[in-house]
Amino acid sequence: MKPVPALSGVKQKLAERVARRIEDDIVRRGWPVGEGLGSEAELVVRYGVSRAILREALGILTYKQVVAMRRGRSGGLVVHAPAAAVVAGSVATYLHLIGVSVDELYDARITLEVLAARLAARRIVEDDIERLRTVAATDPIGMPPSLVIAEVSRNPMLAILVPTLTRVTGALAGGPRPDFRLGPSAKSARGHALRAIAESVVSGDEATAARRMRRHLEGERTWLKRATASSEVPAAAPASGATSAERIALTVAGAIRREGHAPGHVVGNEAALRDRLQVGRAMFRExxxxxxHNGVAQMRQGPGGGLVVARPDPVRVVQALALYLEWLAVTPADLLEVRAAVELRVVELAAARFPGADPEPLLASLTAAPDGGRAEAGVLVTLAGLAGNRLLALFTAAFGRLSSFRTAEPAHDALARIVDAVVVGDSSLARNRTARYLQVLAGSTTPGTAVRG
Known part of the structure; x- marks a missing residue:
């Protein structure tokens, strides 16, 4: 069994490190939206880099919509409020670039959307009912009922993660497209399922809402796997709202996957690729x-240079997701609700896949976490890599950047018992011990307190 590669990205370029420093400064200042950070000349001095490196770093942050450069006499770098759609698009683009599978996608969707259905049934209020029923009855393109249910769950993490996975689903299905229509029987079955989920949420029946959501998503998984294996849907398309540059990037990444190029392979020089793609210099460079940014390829200068295939790097997208969740000021209770669902699934999958695997990386990560807190995130990220699902691994890594719990020695002992259960391949025992470990963490949270990494 080959585990998923660990979430340890390639060495960051200087511009990326500068971008990270600017992000850290923004977070330390409380994310002051609209506040100026200084002129370009001042920033060059502050961060000790050349104008070219600074501009590249600002290009990264502008792409992530963390900052904007305001021109004019009173201009300079200005802090932006990060846009949920941009973050969702960034994560969705990365997942599309690495060629995430239908099974990986739906395992993550079921984990999160079953949780969302349970929480929505628990927290729905009068003002939510008409909107949920209307969306379930009409199923409009661009606003699937799953997004409304995620909002009704009142967990801000689900309100960003569920739309992200919905965008990836749309890309895998080759749409959304105005000319796409389900057959009458499939459309009728989908409509019935969505209305049934909505009514169970409205009635406050958590167990039924969760069961119906799981059954609906399993049916979607089966259909999409069959459809993508045939000509029923076209090849994966960029998610709706993708920019022209993102579409070009996805085209290049798709060609790299189809042609099976290994890291280090030179796809072509800039002139040849621009000619093949029929794009201008500015669009190509974007x-x-x-x-x-996603670690899919790097442009190498000099003789023998060109666009070189790299190993996709999840660290950047983990940083973007964690940064946005930190800006949302999610509470420890919000974080723990989603962590619990994800980590219970992670240990279950890891234990099922573990027999025959090398236990040393997992045991080493446990040895490195003697005192609780963030160090324990390394164990969970290692487990997520063993689970074989890159989406769950990515989410686990992002959660680890947010966790500020300082747990006592018994909690660390509980983590060691989880590892023992995974190593022997006992999924049920691993889930049981993980649930008890999470209960210890729940006891250390303070409701209403924002999480800060």
């Missing part, structure tokens, strides 16, 4: 920036 697409290359997206590929580099």
């Amino acid at each position: 697409a290359v920036r997206i590929l580099e």
